[in-house]
Amino acid sequence: IFYRSKEDLVKELVFQATLYSDLPHLASDLPYFPAEEEDEEFEDGIHLVVCVHGLDGNSADLRLVKTFIELGLPGSRLDFLMSERNQTDTFADFDTMTDRLIDEIIQHIQLYNLTVGRISFIGHSLGNVIIRSVLTRPRFRCYLVKLHTFLSLSGPHLGTLYNNSTLVSTGLWLMQKLKKSGSLLQLTCRDHTDPRKTFLYLLSQKPGLQFFKNVVLVASPQDRYVPFHSARIEMCRTALKDRTTGPVYTEMINNLLQPLVGAKDCRLIRQNVFHALPNTANTLIGRAAHIAVLDSELFLEKFFLVAGLNYFK
Incomplete structure (x- = not known):
């Protein structure tokens, strides 16, 4: 029955897909809890993983992501920095939040006297834009050669300009007005x-993503907080029909993708996620899918076991 149901499901899908149960090899075949861990000498330094939360979030938002990576890669020399410097004010402008994050990273390395061999970033929502902004700063330039993986969970890389949810767009507009939020204003490119002098457009022109070995864009069409096309960095139909801002949108996409495609040592991976969500108000407005990438143990375990751990080895 299982195999028949699986075949029926694949036939019904309107796009090509691979089910995780069909994969011959998983990303990790190590047991979650090995009998004993040997102390190894890591001459090339530790692998620093910086986790950055989203709008109105906090340092605990990505705790499950951290847990599943640690469980799946026992014995790896991983050091996690769960960013907390922006958690009291995510409504500030991106330049302010960029300064805070870069201060936090440099202070963390200095405080613990770390020898860093690799640096990876994991961001949720708005946190991904802060990460990209950090990469452009002169103070971070010496770390660019150490960049390894950028895991973007529902990141609004192209902003929220063409959001197909009127309810969410109105809510974000009201929040921006009430909080006088610089970040929300910048995400809407207003x-x-x-438009070519907005924060997101100028950021798209600066190098950054191409320095990573892996750029992994995780997006869900059920997420209405961050447009699917924005999280995947791709064109959308509304932008194609918009003769005013559409061409600028196209330029932003090209600015981001062309250096990635041209970089021989960089892989761009897009992962689409379809969550099994209950019929609640949160599901209706798209919030449930937006936070499911953080709190769904089912998704996180499957994602990291099947593919995600490969990006942190």
């Missing part, structure tokens, strides 16, 4: 009258 921080400058010239």
